Amino acid sequence: xxxxxxxxxxxxxxxxxxxxxxxxxxxxxxxxxxxxxxxxxxxxxxxxxxxxxxxxxxxxxxxxxxxxxxxxxxxxxxxxxxxxxxxxxxxxxxxxxxxxxxxxxxxxxxxxxxxxxxxxxxxxxxxxxxxxxxxxxxxxxxxxxxxxxxxxxxxxxxxxxxxxxxxxxxxxxxxxxxxxxxxxxxxxxxxxxxxxxxxxxxxxxxxxxxxxxxxxxxxxxxxxxxxxxxxxxxxxxxxxxxxxxxxxxxxxxxxxxxxxxxxxxxxxxxxxxxxxxxxxxxxxxxxxxxxxxxxxxxxxxxxxxxxxxxxxxxxxxxxxxxxxxxxxxxxxxxxxxxxxxxxxxxxxxxxxxxxxxxxxxxxxxxxxxxxxxxxxxxxxxxxxxxxxxxxxxxxxxxx
Amino acid sequence: xxxxxxxxxxxxxxxxxxxxxxxxxxxxxxxxxxxxxxxxxxxxxxxxxxxxxxxxxxxxxxxxxxxxxxxxxxxxxxxxxxxxxxxxxxxxxxxxxxxxxxxxxxxxxxxxxxxxxxxxxxxxxxxxxxxxxxxxxxxxxxxxxxxxxxx
Numbered sequence: 001x002x003x004x005x006x007x008x009x010x011x012x013x014x015x016x017x018x019x020x021x022x023x024x025x026x027x028x029x030x031x032x033x034x035x036x037x038x039x040x041x042x043x044x045x046x047x048x049x050x051x052x053x054x055x056x057x058x059x060x061x062x063x064x065x066x067x068x069x070x071x072x073x074x075x076x077x078x079x080x081x082x083x084x085x086x087x088x089x090x091x092x093x094x095x096x097x098x099x100x101x102x103x104x105x106x107x108x109x110x111x112x113x114x115x116x117x118x119x120x121x122x123x124x125x126x127x128x129x130x131x132x133x134x135x136x137x138x139x140x141x142x143x144x145x146x147x148x149x150x151x152x153x154x155x156x157x158x159x160x161x162x163x164x165x166x167x168x169x170x171x172x173x174x175x176x177x178x179x180x181x182x183x184x185x186x187x188x189x190x191x192x193x194x195x196x197x198x199x200x201x202x203x204x205x206x207x208x209x210x211x212x213x214x215x216x217x218x219x220x221x222x223x224x225x226x227x228x229x230x231x232x233x234x235x236x237x238x239x240x241x242x243x244x245x246x247x248x249x250x251x252x253x254x255x256x257x258x259x260x261x262x263x264x265x266x267x268x269x270x271x272x273x274x275x276x277x278x279x280x281x282x283x284x285x286x287x288x289x290x291x292x293x294x295x296x297x298x299x300x301x302x303x304x305x306x307x308x309x310x311x312x313x314x315x316x317x318x319x320x321x322x323x324x325x326x327x328x329x330x331x332x333x334x335x336x337x338x339x340x341x342x343x344x345x346x347x348x349x350x351x352x353x354x355x356x357x358x359x360x361x362x363x364x365x366x367x368x369x370x371x372x373x374x375x376x377x378x379x380x381x382x383x384x385x386x387x388x389x390x391x392x393x394x395x396x397x398x399x
Numbered sequence: 400x401x402x403x404x405x406x407x408x409x410x411x412x413x414x415x416x417x418x419x420x421x422x423x424x425x426x427x428x429x430x431x432x433x434x435x436x437x438x439x440x441x442x443x444x445x446x447x448x449x450x451x452x453x454x455x456x457x458x459x460x461x462x463x464x465x466x467x468x469x470x471x472x473x474x475x476x477x478x479x480x481x482x483x484x485x486x487x488x489x490x491x492x493x494x495x496x497x498x499x500x501x502x503x504x505x506x507x508x509x510x511x512x513x514x515x516x517x518x519x520x521x522x523x524x525x526x527x528x529x530x531x532x533x534x535x536x537x538x539x540x541x542x543x544x545x546x547x548x549x550x
Contacts, residue, residue: 142408143439145404145406145408146406146408146412146439147406147439147497148497149404149406150403150404150405150406150525150527151485151497151498151499151527151528152403152469152472152474152477152480152483152485152499153467153469153485153497154404154473154474155473158467158469158485161467161469162465162466162467162485162487162497163465164467165465165466165467166464166465166487166510169465169509169510170510211470211471212468212470212471213469213470213471214467214468214469214470214471215467215468215469215470216467260445263439265464265465265487265495265496265497266437266438266439266494266495270464270465270487
């Protein structure tokens with residue numbers, strides 16, 4: 001029994017990103033998560049030329065804040081639709097698919113998709129700080145507690161190392177391949193006034209001197225913890241054409257999951273991320289492939305996870321990403337610039353919503369010194385929890 | 400100082416842990432109808448969808464499927480252990496188990512090495528799963544040092 005893409009999906013082209021917003025990416029914000037999420041949300045609504053009264057759908061993140069408090073504090077009075085993908089860092093990009101379904105089905109017209117957290121301060125609370133009220137609730141945390149944490153594997157770098165070590169050992173992936181990802185993100189961050197790592201350029205020698213956290217992950221393979229929030233407002237493409245900015249049209253997308261999704265080590269192939277399932281479906285829906293993209297915003301919690309996703313997108317065969325990233329291919333000026341804002345690695349960790357915001361900025365041609373010249377199609381991936389994947393394919397809507 | 404994590408599972412995982420702790424022998428869930436093994440334990444067999452199962456004793460023998468050598472930890476209870484190696488063992492029966500390597504030179508661990516999962520009792524319910532290497536017998540001194548560090 002196969003599950004092919006539905007014939008003639010109603011989704012491609014019907015929805016567009018009309019507004020984007022983000023806070024700074026800070027090591028220590030004096031605002032609560034809710035305040036940051038509200039600020040990013042209001043910025044996105046205003047950017048779209050709208051007010052909260054125009055919003056009728058909210059797709060909040062899978063933790064930290066909830067839709068009802070967002071609606072109440074912003075003054076969104078008539079919520080017709082709310083829903084939350086539960087897949088960690090794959091959630092924001094997956095939420096675009098949910099939004100596209102709701103809008104193309106006429107269930108809601110203008111949807112706010114926000115996320116934010118105190119990724120730095122939660123781990124280093126100020127003496128007067130109150131704990132976060134709402135945590136993530138995914139079932140895999142139970143797996144971690146029972147089967148990984150007793151062995152000294154308590155958070156993401158240690159869980160993911162269990163499959164990333166297999167990746168580098170089976171395919172002989174050199175550290176310089178992961179380093180190329182870290183260097184590209186850091187180079188792009190030098191062009192971004194909001195990037196945490198602006199002003200701190202990185203060389204391959206710096207990268208190779210970085211100490212191991214847990215092999216194969218070095219400190220500089222890990223993204224930066226930040227306090228931040230980001231949001232987008234989406235609406236019908238038709239309506240977006242009447243709003244201030246060039247619509248950023250959603251051509252298609254998908255989510256995909258390895259099985260079992262709640263445990264890493266007992267999958268038939270531990271290296272087969274959910275993105276392997278999602279990417280072909282997204283390409284079929286959108287009518288384009290990764291080779292049609294002018295840039296790639298790839299979820300980069302860890303550098304090796306970017307390499308694996310490039311393979312899952314079909315840009316390289318298994319183990320082939322190491323060659324793919326050589327020679328500046330993934331830097332601005334190369335064929336596939338990756339994470340033109342600096343990514344989670346060097347801008348800040350906003351669960352990949354900063355990748356969506358940057359993709360929209362690029363396609364509006366508002367990316368300043370990081371602009372990919374004349375770009376018209378961009379690809380965003382999400383990755384979360386134990387390898388859930390999501391992808392969105394976006395296009396400049398001035399045709 | 401908080402100690403190392405001692406899991407407190409319920410339901411199926413508790414049954415598995417109790418089967419291991421009460422016998423001192425590695426166990427894995429097995430479908431009572433088709434015989435397929437599963438780990439972690441599940442309410443329905445992923446092969447034949449049967450709800451009937453048992454916890455079956457296994458030798459613990461298998462091969463290294465993956466591993467990581469941790470040079471840094473955020474957990475105070477593990478600080479004296481770095482660098483420590485953690486192994487994903489593919490049991491000969493099929494399921495994969497995460498355990499702590501007992502190896503005199505953890506940097507020499509490679510995929511495919513023959514190993515055995517050996518439970519070490521910690522509480523009435525929980526046994527810490529260790530991984531012994533066929534070609535790298537743990538010296539008595541190293542074993543004693545490991546026990547002292549774990550205590």
